[in-house]
Amino acid sequence: MTTLSARRLALKAISCALAAASLSTLPALAADNVLRVSAIPDEAPTELQRKFAPLGKYLEAQTGMKVVFTPVTDYATVVESLATRKLDLAWLGGFTFVQAKIRTNGTAIPIVQREEDARFTSKFITANPQVKELADLKGKSFAFGAPSSTSGSLMPRFFLQQAGLNPEKDFRNVAFSGAHDATVAFVAAGRAEAGVLNASVWDKLVEEKKVDTSKVRVFATTPPYFDYNWTVRGDLDPALVKKLTQAFLQLDPANPEHKAILGLQRASKFIPTEAKNYVGIEDAAKSAGLLK
Template sequence: MTHFLPSRTLRALLTCAVLSVATYAHAQNVFRVTTIPEEAATEQVRKFTPLASYLEKALGVKVEFTPVSDYPAAVETLVNKKVDLVWFGGFTFVQANLRSGGKVVPLAQREEDTKFQSVFISKTDSGIKSLADMKGKQVSFGSQSSTSGHLMPRSFLLQANINPEKDFRRIAYSGAHDATIASVVSGKVDAAALDITVWRKFVNENKVDTKAVDVFYTTPGYFNYNWSVHADMPADMQAKVKAALLALDPANPEHAEILKLNRATRYIATTPENYKGLEAAARSAGLL
């Protein structure tokens, strides 16, 4: 026997369906991109706006880049699907993946992110020449959720039998790598840890005098940053985003500028397994 829905109910269901499709279509009219705020918002906009313009052409939708206020905000925006694509550090990827129940998909990382490093810096006349020399000193990390500015430096300190809470006179958290450098230059702290690529950028742009402040320790390598999306993004869209990132070619002048701004040689594919070591380090350091 065939059952028919009352016309009023059918009209209501059809209206809901149309509204649902319209809402989804409208949402997809804008592809939203953000990043962890590893540097000042103005610098983030400068670095990632050209990439957003490139993605707009590649994806055929309007792309907007908007900075967020802090690292946890970057995690929450993707977990709650308020943005479509996020540039995460390795640790924020781990946090987002755990918060979402495994529903964050890393698409691509820079070639440099397969063997990333952190540096410890101090004033050259501070007498600090090794990790052990930091005992009794005032030390700054970046954001508490930063991979290269906190998690991995802390992990290597613990491996060297240095407990920051017990062995340092004071611990500060600057919130961003550029602010970390400034805290050492100004003398607010004696030593600090940060992302090696930000340090190199400051040195290359003559924004820091290495005769006054320089690196005294560089960590071993580890996996770091990636571009991630939510698993609920349609598979074909995930594939298009990934393909666009991997297609950035340093031989193409326009692409080369985007890669330079992102401090990347090129983008390569990545997988969740690459970040298991960071998750283990975070658990060992008591950060998860």
């Protein structure tokens, strides 16, 4: 090989390396023009898919991308999949967002939340006539939702502690049902004397007559806190992030198609959100010993 040929090959190699380096610094697009979406499994997978289907079609129309929703079996999988770029967009609870923020070194971006999520609450329920207030839970069996659930575990636990109750010490038994609708089933079947779930799922179950309120009743409600949001991975193309944000914000209850989507999401409308809204959730998690 001549010196000139060797020099040309070396220059070509350097050029390719520089091109690859520059590409690695560009914002990542969703793979193969597919937007990969999931949600924390706070309800049954079939219910999550039913709720998302019209929203997924709407996002396809707004972004020009194929939208694929994949249900998962646990909260941790959503966080890990967002961090490892297996997901582009995820429906997270407040605590799950905090976990995602930590796992992604602060790069995960919450873009929108339902207006209701700025003042979310949890409902304490029971079928035991002796339970009328939080103090009556002493010595009783109790069901939380999933351990990483904001509204089914973290915030109720925080407010129980504020009321002077330590679940592991003061309750006869503590169980985790895994999901909000499962908590209602636990209490209705007598598997737990009381439990807690988010207000939105409770209201939906009551409206759909999937809970007998003559037997299972609400006896306490938490103070409000920030909860759910739609979060994107931090290296997603900013142009796509903007499209997604605008798509959610443009959902209009005056539009029949949009009203149906909002209804399934239990939302009056979506509003912008940001990471600082969840500082209180992070503080509550540290206070409960769930974060260092």
